Amino acid sequence: MRLGIDVDITLVETGKTWWEWLSSEYSSREFYYIDDAYRNMGKLDYNLSRYFKDCSEDKPKTNPYDFWSKADLYDELNPLPNSVKVIGKLVEAGHEIVFISHSKKGHISSKVRWLKKWFPEADIGGKGGFIATKEKHFVDVDIMIDDRAENLLKFKDEVVKIYVETIYQDPLFDKKGFDFVSEIDNTWKSIETFLEDNDFI
Numbered sequence: 001m002r003l004g005i006d007v008d009i010t011l012v013e014t015g016k017t018w019w020e021w022l023s024s025e026y027s028s029r030e031f032y033y034i035d036d037a038y039r040n041m042g043k044l045d046y047n048l049s050r051y052f053k054d055c056s057e058d059k060p061k062t063n064p065y066d067f068w069s070k071a072d073l074y075d076e077l078n079p080l081p082n083s084v085k086v087i088g089k090l091v092e093a094g095h096e097i098v099f100i101s102h103s104k105k106g107h108i109s110s111k112v113r114w115l116k117k118w119f120p121e122a123d124i125g126g127k128g129g130f131i132a133t134k135e136k137h138f139v140d141v142d143i144m145i146d147d148r149a150e151n152l153l154k155f156k157d158e159v160v161k162i163y164v165e166t167i168y169q170d171p172l173f174d175k176k177g178f179d180f181v182s183e184i185d186n187t188w189k190s191i192e193t194f195l196e197d198n199d200f201i
Contacts, residue, residue, distance in 0.1 A: 001200070003090060004141035006151070007101035007111060010164045012077050019048050021067045026052040034167075043169045069106030074114035082188035088121050089192070089201045097122040100139050103132040143200070145191065149173045162191060 008014045019034040030051065031037040037051060038044060044051070049064035067073070087097060099115055099122070112130055115122070122128035131139055136146070137154035146152050147164040149172035155161060163178040164187055175181055183190040195201045 001142040002096040006146040009147040073107040074110040091121040097128040
């Protein structure tokens with residue numbers, strides 16, 4: 001089987017890193033840490049710049065989206081707990097892994113380096129691959145893992161859809177549309193259990 005796996009938020013919490021970067025660039029914010037913001041406000045907008053008032057000025061000193069064009073964006077980041085183990089088990093079970101991610105031109109090289117560093121068993125460029133696209137549903141996969149309902153719901157009915165629940169608002173989320181919804185605080189361990197229970201690993 002071939003698995004499609006999203007990268008940002010699904011494998012690595014780039015949202016928290018963006019929040020930290022915004023905190024260093026803009027002084028006007030209510031919470032210094034994203035976890036504090038989540039505890040006080042509930043699920044957050046994916047567009048984190050909304051929580052930094054300076055970003056809405058006519059001429060901000062920095063474009064809040066410059067973060068996503070950093071050439072070294074992923075170099076020092078760590079994957080979500082248990083994700084390396086689960087993907088290793090999927091490869092060991094004979095499945096193909098394709099990382100499918102909406103990407104900015106400036107950070108693609110860093111993202112691919114990061115994937116090769118942490119998930120060498122996926123064999124990017126060999127049995128596995130990396131595809132940078134926003135139109136993920138055009139990639140032929142049997143299972144798709146993503147944190148955005150908008151992406152998952154576009155896949156064919158026969159594709160097993162695993163939704164990664166996060167601290168971010170997702171207006172299209174509906175549990176009925178997915179084969180599995182991960183635990184928000186135990187993402188990849190819960191995904192591992194689902195895959196085991198359904199004999200995928």
